Amino acid sequence: MIRIKAGVPRRPRPRPRARRPLRRALALGLPTVWGAIAITYKLSCPLAQQTGLGARIITSAVFFAVGTGLIVQVRRSLLRELRQIRQIAGAAQSALLRPLPPRLDGLNIAAAQLSAERGAVVGGDLYEVIATEHGVRVVMGDVRGHGIAAIGTVAAVLGSFREAAHDEPDLPGVLHRLDRALARHLRERARAEHPASGALDPESPVAEEFVTVLLLEIGRDGEIRALNCGHPWPYLLSGGGVRPVSRTDPLPPLGPFPLPTELPYVRCGQLLPGEALFLYTDGAEDARDGRGRFFPLAEVLAETAAQHPLPVPQSVLGSVFTALLRHTGGTPTDDVALMVLRNDRRPTVSAPIGARDGDISGSAARAHPAKTHPQPTTHL
Incomplete structure (x- = not known):
């Protein structure tokens, strides 16, 4: 049973952020779009069917751009997840070993x-x-x-x-x-x-x-x-x-x-x-x-x-x-x-x-050093 303290208003349940579905869609959609562009270019573009040097250079440039886009997108996703994991781990470890x-x-x-x-x-x-x-x-x-x-x-x-x-x-x-x-x-x-x-x-x-x-x-x-x-x-x-x-x-x-x-x-x-x-x-x-x-x-x-x-x-x-x-x-x-x-x-x-x-004890010994009588040091 959940008890609510008197005089304390109930907080509304936080709504899920709208950015999360968008980020997930971008994370999955962008690689798919890049792959579709590469496949479409290879199958339907007449230039991709040619075997000349110029056509090969252009085809290679297209596939290089597609691959670079995929790598950049994957890297951003991994870095975002790594930052979130580090924040959670840092909070948990700081709670364990408190400042x-x-x-x-x-x-x-x-x-x-x-x-x-x-x-x-x-x-x-x-x-x-x-x-x-x-x-x-x-x-x-x-x-x-x-x-x-x-x-x-x-x-x-x-x-x-x-x-x-x-x-x-x-x-x-x-x-x-x-x-x-x-x-x-x-x-x-x-x-x-x-x-x-x-x-x-x-x-x-x-x-x-x-x-x-x-x-x-x-x-x-x-x-x-x-x-x-x-x-x-x-x-x-x-x-x-x-x-x-x-x-x-x-x-x-x-x-x-x-x-x-x-x-x-x-x-x-x-x-x-x-x-x-x-x-x-x-x-x-x-x-x-x-x-x-x-x-x-x-x-x-x-x-x-x-x-x-x-x-x-x-x-x-x-x-x-x-x-x-x-x-x-x-x-x-x-x-x-x-x-x-x-x-x-x-x-x-x-x-x-x-x-x-x-x-010898106290601040009086420091105030009157002439009256002090040193004793041998012992370590227990």
């Missing part, structure tokens, strides 16, 4: 993705940033494979994260939800590909699918908590320097192995005002040039940070992508996703921001 807002809960955000498959907007990489009552939660992942074939897995993981980020009070709960969503997606995919098999066959290629996932939670005080399943750790851009936020060994990727029951998250210090996080997928580090050399991501970030002590997310993305495309000659062989989050929150005076591991 991130430039600012979210005091964070300045910039993200971009480069698909290795030509014509695809979304590939095997995924990312999302959501502001929740538990803090700003971030996911970045990389599906096995690349291009359009990985979109189904990307949709399953992103859809689960967008719900779990609000529902689950802690990061381990979010990660368990993602793991269950991926397992359910793989079972349904295996059942669709092999209807006779009721369960996921260990010998099936679907059983070898996996997803690397990095979950971050940034609290109001800037504290960073993370769960990492086989993904590269992000870099911290601070004061013109670059370093990984953690050196802890990550968990295995989602898919091949079950998650442990207890999932203690990793404390990665604090993201202080003016500092930025650089997240990426392994397609950036694994990109090679013509000589087989890997892309020096850490060096490019260090140069960018040295030139801009206060990192601007959009500028960082532009510098890295420009260097990456120059390194690969404009043709990367794997999907690449990059994200930069800068803390633009104002530090509070009454409750100074706690220190990162190895730092």
Whole structure:
């Protein structure tokens, strides 16, 4: 039963466009007309029956004109259909990997993705940033494979994260939800590909699918908590320097192995005002040039940070992508996703921001450097 909201007028059903039948008639009619002209000329024109050189030249010119007209008409039809398909695919892929807002809960955000498959907007990489009552939660992942074939897995993981980020009070709960969503997606995919098999066959290629996932939670005080399943750790851009936020060994990727029951998250210090996080997928580090050399991501970030002590997310993305495309000659062989989050929150005076591991806390330490007592840096 269809319900109509009170006070909302019913919209008239859109009428079919009159141009569509005309376009279809032209698409079918013009080649037919061209063919009829060629056949009529060949059968009824006396000049076409002659065998002289001049008559042959004229006949060849007529058939060349007819063939050219047919090719032009077919080309226009194909280009029109290709534009429509690209518009539909672009809208669907943009709805899957939604553009991130430039600012979210005091964070300045910039993200971009480069698909290795030509014509695809979304590939095997995924990312999302959501502001929740538990803090700003971030996911970045990389599906096995690349291009359009990985979109189904990307949709399953992103859809689960967008719900779990609000529902689950802690990061381990979010990660368990993602793991269950991926397992359910793989079972349904295996059942669709092999209807006779009721369960996921260990010998099936679907059983070898996996997803690397990095979950971050940034609290109001800037504290960073993370769960990492086989993904590269992000870099911290601070004061013109670059370093990984953690050196802890990550968990295995989602898919091949079950998650442990207890999932203690990793404390990665604090993201202080003016500092930025650089997240990426392994397609950036694994990109090679013509000589087989890997892309020096850490060096490019260090140069960018040295030139801009206060990192601007959009500028960082532009510098890295420009260097990456120059390194690969404009043709990367794997999907690449990059994200930069800068803390633009104002530090509070009454409750100074706690220190990162190895730092002293608050703005008072910056205001009175002579009173500071440096502590040894530790990486959890």
